[in-house]
Amino acid sequence: MSGKHLNVVAHPLIQHKLSYIRDKKTSHNEFRDLLHEVSMLMAFEVTRNLPTEAVKVRTPLTTTMARRISGKKLAVVAILRAGLGMVDGVLKLAPLAKVGHIGLYRDPKTKQAVQYYEKLPQDIDKRFVILTDPMLATGHSAVKAVNILKEYGVKHIVLMALIAAPEGVREMHKHHPDVKIYLAALDQKLNSHSYILPGLGDAGDRLFGTK
Ligand code: URA
Numbered sequence: 001m002s003g004k005h006l007n008v009v010a011h012p013l014i015q016h017k018l019s020y021i022r023d024k025k026t027s028h029n030e031f032r033d034l035l036h037e038v039s040m041l042m043a044f045e046v047t048r049n050l051p052t053e054a055v056k057v058r059t060p061l062t063t064t065m066a067r068r069i070s071g072k073k074l075a076v077v078a079i080l081r082a083g084l085g086m087v088d089g090v091l092k093l094a095p096l097a098k099v100g101h102i103g104l105y106r107d108p109k110t111k112q113a114v115q116y117y118e119k120l121p122q123d124i125d126k127r128f129v130i131l132t133d134p135m136l137a138t139g140h141s142a143v144k145a146v147n148i149l150k151e152y153g154v155k156h157i158v159l160m161a162l163i164a165a166p167e168g169v170r171e172m173h174k175h176h177p178d179v180k181i182y183l184a185a186l187d188q189k190l191n192s193h194s195y196i197l198p199g200l201g202d203a204g205d206r207l208f209g210t211k
Contacts (some may be wrong), residue, residue, distance in 0.1 A: 006169060007182045009045045014038055018162070018184045022200045028209035032085060035134065035207065038162065038184060039089025046130055046158055046182050047074075047094065072156060075100055075127040079145050080117065082203035086132035086160060100124060102148055104141045111194070113144040125153035134203040136164035136181065138194050139171025146176045162203070163187050165196045 017034045020026050026034070053070035056063055074097035076090045077083075087099055103117030121127065129149055136142055142159055149157055158180045159172065167190050172181060187196050195201070205211035 005173065005177065005180050006186075007045070007180060008186055009042055009182060009184055011041060011045075014041050014184050017041075021162070022198065024201065026206075028206065031206045035085045035162070036089045036092075039086040039132070039160070040092045041089075042086075042160055042182055042184065043090040043093045043130070046090075046160055050128070072126070072128040073097070073123075075121050075124055075129045077102060077120065077124075077129050077131050077145070077149065079104060079131065079133040079141055082134050082207055083132040085203070085207045086134060086162075090130055090132070090160075097130075098124075098127065100129075102145045104144055106140070106194075111138070111140065113140040115144065115148065118148060120149075120152060124149070125155070127154070128156045129154050129158070131157055131159045131179075132161075133159070134162040135196055135199070136161040136168035136172065136183070137190055137196050138165075139168035139175075142168065142172055143175045146172075146179055158182060163196055163199055165190045 017038045021034045050069050051071045052067040054065050055068050057066045074094050076087050076097050077100040078087050080101055080103040091097060098121035100120035104113040104115055107114050131145055133142060146157055160182045163185045164183050165187055187199055189197055191197050
């Protein structure tokens, strides 16, 4: 499974750090630091095609033409709660990006994503949105979050996840074929509880130490 809307970032630094993120022996604070670092490295790839414009810069010796990012500004939107773990890494590279939050929980009966919270930058429709959620499992949360962003008129959205199951990628491609997905790994499948195999367990619990 690949294509122009699925980008598995195979950089050795990312794969190396991911091996520790997956490891059950990795402590919560190490997990958090590693997720932060991987998010920063992935943000480098996600922002690769941002438009730039020529600017004149005066160096201590002369003037020269250089390039700066132009046009659309960035927003990072975290799907609560595990998506929070990827925000700071993006902000490290793009400190002026605004940050939004979408809270979703899974209805235990229908297994569908239900919204309980949303707070987005006022000019979200004018921004290039990096939606963060480390685990793209069934895809229901990501699809719902993109629905919400599109209701606000957002036109340029990418999903930055750490690990996905093929089921989640298919669900996203079915509902939002325009949204590019960036991953560090595409795993094998979901188990009967919709956890990704081999995965890393519950990303929220591992990030916040709640289990
Ligand atoms: N959410 C997680 O935190 N882990 C999974 O494997 C799937 C969904």
